[in-house]
Amino acid sequence: MGKQKRLGILTSGGDCPGLNTVIRAVVSHATLTYNWEVLGIPYATQGLLQRRTMVLNVHGLDLHGIDPLLSTGGTILGAMNKGDTLAQAEEIISGYQELGLDALIAVGGDGSLSLLHQLAQRGSWKLVAVPKTIDNDVALTTLSVGFDTAINTIADALYRLTFTAASHDRVMVVEVMGREAGHLALHSGIVGGADVILIPEIPYSIDQVCHKISELRDKWKRKFAIVVVAEGAKTLNGESRYYTDSCGQVRLRGIGEYIADQITNFVGSEVEVRVTVLGHVQRGGLPSALDRFMATVFGKAAVDLIAQENYSQMVAWQNGQVVSVPLNEVIAKSPVSVDPKGFVVQTARSLGIYLGNLKPDEQSTAILTCAESQQ
Numbered sequence: 001m002g003k004q005k006r007l008g009i010l011t012s013g014g015d016c017p018g019l020n021t022v023i024r025a026v027v028s029h030a031t032l033t034y035n036w037e038v039l040g041i042p043y044a045t046q047g048l049l050q051r052r053t054m055v056l057n058v059h060g061l062d063l064h065g066i067d068p069l070l071s072t073g074g075t076i077l078g079a080m081n082k083g084d085t086l087a088q089a090e091e092i093i094s095g096y097q098e099l100g101l102d103a104l105i106a107v108g109g110d111g112s113l114s115l116l117h118q119l120a121q122r123g124s125w126k127l128v129a130v131p132k133t134i135d136n137d138v139a140l141t142t143l144s145v146g147f148d149t150a151i152n153t154i155a156d157a158l159y160r161l162t163f164t165a166a167s168h169d170r171v172m173v174v175e176v177m178g179r180e181a182g183h184l185a186l187h188s189g190i191v192g193g194a195d196v197i198l199i200p201e202i203p204y205s206i207d208q209v210c211h212k213i214s215e216l217r218d219k220w221k222r223k224f225a226i227v228v229v230a231e232g233a234k235t236l237n238g239e240s241r242y243y244t245d246s247c248g249q250v251r252l253r254g255i256g257e258y259i260a261d262q263i264t265n266f267v268g269s270e271v272e273v274r275v276t277v278l279g280h281v282q283r284g285g286l287p288s289a290l291d292r293f294m295a296t297v298f299g300k301a302a303v304d305l306i307a308q309e310n311y312s313q314m315v316a317w318q319n320g321q322v323v324s325v326p327l328n329e330v331i332a333k334s335p336v337s338v339d340p341k342g343f344v345v346q347t348a349r350s351l352g353i354y355l356g357n358l359k360p361d362e363q364s365t366a367i368l369t370c371a372e373s374q375q
Contacts, residue, residue, distance in 0.1 A: 022299040025295060072286070089119060113129050131298075151191065172226050201340050213271060
């Protein structure tokens, strides 16, 4: 098997279900197949900065022979998605060298992988990446770890809210994550039975949203509706909604309340509207079977790339199999937005879901129409 390697692994950015499964696969394959040493780096670049490690081995991960990492949510290594990493670049880079790492596996989304790729280039790291994000906006891979579980979580929430909506004849507006991409809202809205899905990539008008709600009531005698809104969807004026959290970080939130207010202003007291912001519930829970599978095959493939000394690559899922793609190409093409003319959007439309159907140059007309209707 050649010289024993010392392999590092870290999880960066926001947490999601399936991260522990990646760690489990990497440790199992690296130690059992290649007899390598695996060090976990706590809290991503913060661990490199502080020279902190966790020795990982197959039997140290189990509990009386039971392997909990296969199905445990979150990450035992911790994750971090704040701080000025590049300002401390030299100290972080030297941490890789001082820990004696022969290679590093980074599990992250497009933002984290971009930062780590820059550090790797400057510090001559041997880096392999694994894509994870509930947003599913990493380029050159059909799926990222965590996406499927988040869809299931949202779909379950929509299913539960449907009963309350039906009982009280309400319109339920549900705000979901996804940043500036609408994949999560689109997929979960379809499987969760949404009547309206609003995403950043497609303009909309409130009068058409309300027309859909009225059609359900007047034509189909259904007095409730489910409206799914991606957190990155814009207002009618093309603006995003933000808030500042307790740590001073600016976060996307508030478009759900905005849409609810717009619907209420448009139709008056005839329709009762309620808002649910699912928030970090979407990141939690046990990974789905699909996410466990993706995490396992990604972890195994990442270790094999290191064995082949094929670095600056990301493992990806394409055409039903794992492939490797150049990390610089992934970063250049990320984040990936929803294709407004794509198959998934067309499928949603064929099911009668309102997704907006206006061209960008027609949006101002829709805004004027809506404003005049409210006077």
